[in-house]
Amino acid sequence: xxxxxxxxxxxxxxxxxxxxxxxxxxxxxxxxxxxxxxxxxxxxxxxxxxxxxxxxxxxxxxxxxxxxxxxxxxxxxxxxxxxxxxxxxxxxxxxxxxxxxxxxxxxxxxxxxxxxxxxxxxxxxxxxxxxxxxxxxxxxxxxxxxxxxxxxxxxxxxxxxxxxxxxxxxxxxxxxxxxxxxxxxxxxxxxxxxxxxxxxxxxxxxxxxxxxxxxxxxxxxxxxxxxxxxxxxxxxxxxxxxxxxxxxxxxxxxxxxxxxxxxxxxxxxxxxxxxxxxxxxxxxxxxxxxxxxxxxxxxxxxxxxxxxxxxxxxxxxxxxxxxxxxxxxxxxxxxxxxxxxxxxxxxxxxxxxxxxxxxxxxxxxxxxxxxxxxxxxxxxxxxxxxxxxxxxxxxxxxxxxxxxxxxxxxxxxxxxxxxxxxxxxxxxxxxxxxxxxxxxxxxxxxxxxxxxxxxxxxxxxxxxxxxxxxxxxxxxxxxxxxxxxxxxxxxxx
Amino acid sequence: xxxxxxxxxxxxxxxxxxxxxxxxxxxxxxxxxxxxxxxxxxxxxxxxxxxxxxxxxxxxxxxxxxxxxxxx
Numbered sequence: 001x002x003x004x005x006x007x008x009x010x011x012x013x014x015x016x017x018x019x020x021x022x023x024x025x026x027x028x029x030x031x032x033x034x035x036x037x038x039x040x041x042x043x044x045x046x047x048x049x050x051x052x053x054x055x056x057x058x059x060x061x062x063x064x065x066x067x068x069x070x071x072x073x074x075x076x077x078x079x080x081x082x083x084x085x086x087x088x089x090x091x092x093x094x095x096x097x098x099x100x101x102x103x104x105x106x107x108x109x110x111x112x113x114x115x116x117x118x119x120x121x122x123x124x125x126x127x128x129x130x131x132x133x134x135x136x137x138x139x140x141x142x143x144x145x146x147x148x149x150x151x152x153x154x155x156x157x158x159x160x161x162x163x164x165x166x167x168x169x170x171x172x173x174x175x176x177x178x179x180x181x182x183x184x185x186x187x188x189x190x191x192x193x194x195x196x197x198x199x200x201x202x203x204x205x206x207x208x209x210x211x212x213x214x215x216x217x218x219x220x221x222x223x224x225x226x227x228x229x230x231x232x233x234x235x236x237x238x239x240x241x242x243x244x245x246x247x248x249x250x251x252x253x254x255x256x257x258x259x260x261x262x263x264x265x266x267x268x269x270x271x272x273x274x275x276x277x278x279x280x281x282x283x284x285x286x287x288x289x290x291x292x293x294x295x296x297x298x299x300x301x302x303x304x305x306x307x308x309x310x311x312x313x314x315x316x317x318x319x320x321x322x323x324x325x326x327x328x329x330x331x332x333x334x335x336x337x338x339x340x341x342x343x344x345x346x347x348x349x350x351x352x353x354x355x356x357x358x359x360x361x362x363x364x365x366x367x368x369x370x371x372x373x374x375x376x377x378x379x380x381x382x383x384x385x386x387x388x389x390x391x392x393x394x395x396x397x398x399x400x401x402x403x404x405x406x407x408x409x410x411x412x413x414x415x416x417x418x419x420x421x422x423x424x425x426x427x428x429x430x431x432x433x434x435x436x437x438x439x440x441x442x443x444x445x446x447x448x449x450x451x452x453x454x455x456x457x458x459x460x461x462x463x464x465x466x467x468x469x470x471x472x473x474x475x476x477x478x479x480x481x482x483x484x485x486x487x488x489x490x491x492x493x
Numbered sequence: 494x495x496x497x498x499x500x501x502x503x504x505x506x507x508x509x510x511x512x513x514x515x516x517x518x519x520x521x522x523x524x525x526x527x528x529x530x531x532x533x534x535x536x537x538x539x540x541x542x543x544x545x546x547x548x549x550x551x552x553x554x555x556x557x558x559x560x561x562x563x564x565x
Contacts, residue, residue, distance in 0.1 A: 045544065079544065109546075166548075168507075175508060175546060213548060214535060236511070236545030237535055255542035371506050441506050442513040443520065451494070454508025 027158060030204055030270025034155045036067040038263040042211070042233025043255035044072075044093070045079025045110070048296050050257040050282040051096050055289035057260060057280060058100065067153040070101055073233030074108025074165070074211035079256070081361045081460070082302045088121060089114040092299035098127045099292060104149065105130050106163035108211035108233055109174035112181050113456075116141065131163030131209060134192040136185040150202050157267060160203025162196045164189040164210045164220075166234055177456035193220055200226045204270045207231065214239065214252055221248035228272055229263060242277025251277040258282055305358045310467045314477065317350040319343050321476040322363065323397020325351075326459065329466030330370055330435045331399045334455050338380070338400035339435035341459070342387065342444075346397070355467055364460040368437035373452035377428045381416045383436075383446040388413060394482045396440075401426055404483040494549045512543040514553060522555055531555050 039058055062068045076093040078084055083092050097105070107130055111119055123130055124143045133147035148162035165174055167186045174181065189212055200206045206228050210217055213235035220230055222245065229249045236255035242263060243250050253261035263277040316322055323341045330339040348363040375383070384403055387395040392411045402423070406415040418426035436444075437459050441452055494507045498518040505517050511533055515523045525531040532540050536552035 043542070043544075169549065170507065213546065214537065214539060215548065215551065218537075234546055235535065235551075236542030238540040238542075240539075243537075252539075254540070255544060369508065369510075371508075373506070438506075438509070438513050439516070442509065442516040451504050452506030454506055456508070 027202070027204060027270065028156060030157055030267065031155045032269055034067065034153070034157055034267045036069070036153060036157065036159070036205065036265040036267070037061055038069045038071055038207075038229075038231065038265070040071040040073060040231045040251060040261040040263065041253050041257065041259075042073035042231075042261075043075040043108070043236050044257050045075060045255065046077060046083035046090075046093065047080055047256040048083060048092060048096055048299060051100065052288035052290075052293035052296060053282050053286045054257070054260050055100055055292040056287040059289065060287075062101075067155055067157065069103045069151070069159075071209055071231055072097060072102050072105040073209055073231055073252070074106050075110040075233060076108075078110040078113045079367065081357070081367075082300055082305065084114075085304050085357050086299070086302055087304050089118055090122065092295075094122050094125060096292070096295060096299075098125075099295065102126075102128045103151070104128055104161060104209060106132055106209040106211050106233075107135070107145075107165055109166060109176050112174060112176045115180050116183065131161055132165050133162045133196055134164055134167070134187045134189045136187075138183055141183060148196060148199055150199075157205065157270070158203045159205045159207060160199040161207045161209055162193070162199060164193060164208060164212055166212045166216065175456065180456075190216065190219055190223060193224055197224065197226055204267060205229070205265060205272060210234075213237075214250070217250050217252070218245055221245040221250055224248070228275060229265070229277075231261070231263065238279065239277075240279040244275075249275045249277055253279055305361075306356055308354045308356055309360070309464060310355050310470055312351070312353050312355060312473045314473070315350050315352050316473070316476050319346050319397060320480045320482070321478075322346050322348070322351065324399060324479045324481055325466075325471075325476055326364065326463055327397055327399030327435075328471065329463040330459055332469075333457065333462035333465050334370055334372065334435055335433075336372060336400070336435040337432040338398065340383065340387075340396045340398050340440060341437065342440050343395050343397065345437060345439060345459075357464065360460055360463050360467070364458075364463060366437075366439065368439045368459050369454040370435050370457055370459055370462060371438050371441040371452050371454050373434050373436065373441065373448050374431050374450040375434045375448050376431050377418055377426055379446065379448045380418060380426075380432070380434065382448070383434075383440075383444060384416050385413055386444050386446045387440075393488050394484050396482060398481050400432075402481040402483070404485050406485045494547070496547055496550075497552045499554055507549075509547060510543070511541055511545040511547065511553065514547065515543075515555075526555065530558055532558055 077090045130145045151159040208230045210232045211234045214237040217230045217232040225246050227248045232252045237252045238254040239252040253259045259279040266274040326341045327339040402419045404417045420426050496514045534554045
């Protein structure tokens with residue numbers, strides 16, 4: 001090598017050393033060798049039963065020493081009525097996350113499902129901070145929420161973490177009902193992430209804890225190679241083993257507490273020399289923490305389930321009455337013009353006079369979302385037509401209108417007559433905001449130009465709200481809104 | 494929104510979950526997934542839960558559940 005080349009190489013080496021020193025200038029001296037284990041889970045959705053196993057795994061690792069953390073990548077609520085209907089809503093999740101020793105949480109879109117007041121109480125009582133760089137909250141609205149945090153490990157390392165939550169392209173809000181996030185401001189997550197690049201200097205490890213979904217985690221990794229690790233949620237992806245993209249390790253642990261994620265980092269003199277991640281399957285016989293198991297058993301005996309929501313003057317019986325009640329509830333909860341309920345989704349023959357939460361979830365157990373579709377009269381006929389053909393019988397109960405399916409002797413549809421709630425013909429020259437369950441929206445074959453939108457609540461939620469407001473039950477005595485002409489023999493009631 | 498299932502584009506309501514898209518894609522495939530004989534993966538081969546939330550343009554693939562190795 002010539003003298004000039006040697007000089008140039010030396011200069012470049014010196015420059016790199018200076019830059020390296022500059023980039024770590026704010027960091028304290030790091031241990032010669034260190035190992036960091038980060039357990040993570042996401043999208044639990046109230047499925048608490050495996051937390052006793054999670055607790056045992058985490059405790060065993062903590063007993064071995066070293067730097068051990070537990071991160072949660074959002075969506076703890078909504079998906080298990082036993083937990084969701086606790087008072088206050090979601091309380092078991094808070095108590096269990098505190099007991100597990102969660103160190104950090106990024107909120108998911110479903111953290112807002114019980115409203116801001118509930119989330120404010122949750123964050124105030126959490127024994128861990130929350131991170132989300134793309135949420136701006138008024139002072140005091142969400143205590144402990146911060147854009148980022150630098151965790152100081154026992155061994156003297158620093159882990160810089162920022163959080164991100166997904167937002168919908170259409171309205172710039174997370175996927176929940178807009179009323180539930182009033183007062184908060186959200187920004188586009190990947191753009192906001194770029195503003196967090198400076199955090200790299202504050203940590204030996206630089207990590208994003210996200211609730212974006214795997215696709216956006218990939219985009220984040222591609223645009224931000226400064227990151228060491230992304231721990232994500234939202235898309236319920238079982239990423240096993242964790243994948244390295246653009247030098248960034250991406251991890252996600254499925255959903256519903258079926259897996260526990262485990263990321264392991266090895267550092268030498270503060271430099272990350274190895275990173276890997278995988279999932280621990282929680283099915284099957286694993287050791288359980290007895291105390292947490294006891295908590296889970298207690299929470300699963302939710303006394304709120306026996307709570308009487310309302311006392312009706314008589315038992316509501318038959319699919320016409322029950323379907324009318326359910327569709328009236330859907331319509332009232334979301335200000336819809338018309339609502340439909342398929343009879344296969346009515347899972348009780350009668351509601352007793354004293355209606356409990358358990359009754360509602362037995363009647364409507366599927367967790368279907370309410371979907372709004374803007375439809376004209378012809379499209380409504382198309383929906384009714386498909387529903388009728390499924391069993392040559394009335395299948396859709398309705399609110400906001402009535403209808404008659406006229407058939408010939410072969411039970412082929414001749415005509416579908418639509419009437420408004422007042423009995424007059426339904427105007428054909430306008431459109432209607434029609435509510436159906438996500439099951440009907442996805443399973444039934446009908447024409448509709450508007451693809452529709454989920455309204456961020458379940459059909460059971462709508463019924464609970466409706467019953468809590470003590471409706472006029474008298475209209476459900478002998479009610480019938482869906483007719484067949486000539487009437488079917490042996491109608492199933 | 495538009496979701497691709499096994500390369501076929503499905504138009505469905507926004508906010509639809511994996512289960513909704515599968516039901517719209519094919520009733521028989523949905524039954525197989527419900528029974529557990531098939532699983533759903535994203536465009537990168539990762540299994541996704543049936544309640545998984547989807548964004549515009551997401552891709553899903555239906556796969557057979559790999560048979561367990563016989564024990565000797």
